Amino acid sequence: MTTNANTKTFAEEFFSRRLGREVRPGEIVTAAPDVVLSHDNSAAIIGNFRKMAGEDGRVGYPERIVIILDHTVPAPSEKHAANHALIRGFVKEQRIKSFYDVGCGGICHQVLPEMGHVAPGRLIVGSDSHTPTHGALGAFACGIDRTETAGLWLQEETWFKVPRTIRFNLEGELPRCVFAKDLILTLIGRVGAAGANYRSVEFAGPGVASLSIDDRLTVTNLAAEMGAKNAVFPVDEAAREWLDRMGVEYDPADIVPLSDDADFEAVHPVDLAAIEPVVALPHQVDRVIPVGEAAGRPFDQGLIGTCTNGRLSDLREAAAVLEGRRVAEGVRLLVLPASEEVYANALLDGTLAALHAAGAVVLNPGCGPCLGAHQGALAPGETCLSTANRNFKGRMGCKEAEIILASPATVAASAAKGVIADPRETICE
Amino acid sequence: MTRVWTYGDDVNTDQMFPGKYTYTCSTPEEIAPHLFEDLDPAFAGEAGDGDVILAGEYFGCGSSREHPAKGLRHVGIRAVVAKSFARIFFRSAINQGLLVVECPEAVEAYSEGDEVIIDEERGVVTVGGREFAFPPYPEKVKAILAAGGLQALLKRS
Numbered sequence: 001m002t003t004n005a006n007t008k009t010f011a012e013e014f015f016s017r018r019l020g021r022e023v024r025p026g027e028i029v030t031a032a033p034d035v036v037l038s039h040d041n042s043a044a045i046i047g048n049f050r051k052m053a054g055e056d057g058r059v060g061y062p063e064r065i066v067i068i069l070d071h072t073v074p075a076p077s078e079k080h081a082a083n084h085a086l087i088r089g090f091v092k093e094q095r096i097k098s099f100y101d102v103g104c105g106g107i108c109h110q111v112l113p114e115m116g117h118v119a120p121g122r123l124i125v126g127s128d129s130h131t132p133t134h135g136a137l138g139a140f141a142c143g144i145d146r147t148e149t150a151g152l153w154l155q156e157e158t159w160f161k162v163p164r165t166i167r168f169n170l171e172g173e174l175p176r177c178v179f180a181k182d183l184i185l186t187l188i189g190r191v192g193a194a195g196a197n198y199r200s201v202e203f204a205g206p207g208v209a210s211l212s213i214d215d216r217l218t219v220t221n222l223a224a225e226m227g228a229k230n231a232v233f234p235v236d237e238a239a240r241e242w243l244d245r246m247g248v249e250y251d252p253a254d255i256v257p258l259s260d261d262a263d264f265e266a267v268h269p270v271d272l273a274a275i276e277p278v279v280a281l282p283h284q285v286d287r288v289i290p291v292g293e294a295a296g297r298p299f300d301q302g303l304i305g306t307c308t309n310g311r312l313s314d315l316r317e318a319a320a321v322l323e324g325r326r327v328a329e330g331v332r333l334l335v336l337p338a339s340e341e342v343y344a345n346a347l348l349d350g351t352l353a354a355l356h357a358a359g360a361v362v363l364n365p366g367c368g369p370c371l372g373a374h375q376g377a378l379a380p381g382e383t384c385l386s387t388a389n390r391n392f393k394g395r396m397g398c399k400e401a402e403i404i405l406a407s408p409a410t411v412a413a414s415a416a417k418g419v420i421a422d423p424r425e426t427i428c429e
Numbered sequence: 430m431t432r433v434w435t436y437g438d439d440v441n442t443d444q445m446f447p448g449k450y451t452y453t454c455s456t457p458e459e460i461a462p463h464l465f466e467d468l469d470p471a472f473a474g475e476a477g478d479g480d481v482i483l484a485g486e487y488f489g490c491g492s493s494r495e496h497p498a499k500g501l502r503h504v505g506i507r508a509v510v511a512k513s514f515a516r517i518f519f520r521s522a523i524n525q526g527l528l529v530v531e532c533p534e535a536v537e538a539y540s541e542g543d544e545v546i547i548d549e550e551r552g553v554v555t556v557g558g559r560e561f562a563f564p565p566y567p568e569k570v571k572a573i574l575a576a577g578g579l580q581a582l583l584k585r586s
């Protein structure tokens with residue numbers, strides 16, 4: 001490696017390696033992705049693909065295509081069922097091996113790393129705006145549109161603008177009862193919903209070591225809500241251990257290091273010890289306030305799940321908060337494990353039984369109510385306290401409903417109280 | 430006579446094409462009369478072939494819809510030159526065959542009446558005779574723009 005490499009951001013170094021030459025931020029380059037992800041929207045993408053390739057056209061790169069049904073599973077209507085059937089037929093016809101049907105996968109952003117599709121140095125594109133999630137394991141991962149996804153079923157390469165980079169330097173450790181969700185919501189509140197528009201976002205510094213891989217996935221998932229094109233954590237010992245445990249094969253030489261001396265557009269120091277539990281008020285993810293300021297506010301439905309916070313550690317956290325307590329009268333609490341794998345583990349270790357005993361409704365893995373197309377719909381005037389990543393008006397299907405975002409611990413503690421509550425009062429008194 | 434249309438920061442996709450039409454207008458012909466309806470009522474009637482749009486920061490922010498890019502290309506907008514673009518708009522513009530150029534210096538330099546010429550081969554925007562460089566597009570992107578979009582490019586005849 002040249003000494004020069006140390007002065008490049010992750011994004012610059014990543015594309016320089018891919019292209020075998022130095023790239024500059026702002027430059028547009030072409031490259032071949034290693035993974036092309038899509039979900040239920042594959043039905044629409046098949047339509048685009050047929051328009052390009054003709055009725056009997058073949059996909060060019062079946063081995064890199066990953067299709068995961070998650071948005072509306074199992075199908076809530078005939079129309080959704082027909083879309084799923086169309087996708088199943090296409091997958092068979094085109095011999096696409098990485099297909100995760102209902103009951104075999106879960107939410108795409110959970111299944112992709114779990115099933116070994118994510119590795120350091122991989123170029124991952126997805127027809128979903130939360131694709132940056134996969135940078136938690138050192139991949140360059142970003143969202144693309146449907147037309148482009150269809151294009152990548154057909155041709156090898158697509159174009160990428162080499163982004164400028166914003167760096168968050170994490171120091172210290174999160175206090176007890178404060179979680180990765182509180183951290184990333186706080187940062188979004190600080191820089192704003194467009195604060196990282198089109199930027200590559202790097203999370204680095206000594207504080208990274210204290211964050212689990214689940215935590216990091218939550219952070220990179222929500223980085224999309226500050227406008228990030230991609231987000232990345234360094235591949236440290238914890239990440240390598242996680243990848244080994246999952247049986248992911250990769251070449252350590254493909255790890256793209258994060259350099260502190262690169263030309264960042266902005267550097268934000270973050271003291272983890274100073275982070276507090278927060279919520280994001282309707283209808284913008286950057287309307288972040290300390291949970292204490294929202295305490296006492298009533299809500300109707302709690303939701304623990306989604307690609308942001310439906311992992312085993314999230315469910316365990318919620319179960320721990322609810323231990324010896326019950327969901328308060330007048331509140332309903334929905335829990336959706338992010339994947340079949342998470343579901344199985346939470347079943348085996350008693351987490352789901354504990355949540356059920358506390359009065360939660362445990363639903364099947366999938367996106368569930370997150371996008372307002374399936375399960376757990378809200379009535380006009382209702383409020384949902386949710387662990388998801390978006391609280392836009394109408395997001396959960398009803399324009400006259402409100403969504404407030406919080407960590408699993410905050411949702412669980414609030415569900416037990418019947419009003420929004422600081423989880424520290426419940427679990428850290 | 431081509432025109433230069435200038436706008437400020439944060440022009441969002443709702444101003445460029447109102448959300449209420451997204452399901453009723455999908456062809457470029459249907460989209461064109463509603464372009465910039467809530468931003469600049471003169472635009473749809475007067476904009477024409479070869480016109481250039483100059484804008485500030487974060488052009489195309491808001492919800493992701495392909496309509497504005499499709500419509501702008503249809504009326505013959507030569508290029509949008511902005512200080513910066515929202516990511517999804519930038520992607521969909523190129524994939525719809527609309528030339529988008531990020532060049533803050535060129536936008537700053539403009540004053541009323543200046544001629545704006547874009548040379549995408551060389552990666553140069555000329556504003557009132559002064560040249561400003563932007564990184565030229567790779568061949569594959571030029572091919573998408575020349576074909577009028579990704580779908581048109583990949584369509585097998």
Ligand code: SF4
Nearest residue numbers: 107306307367370371
């Ligand atoms: S859980 Fe919600 S945000 Fe995540 S992929 Fe599904 S719909 Fe999108």
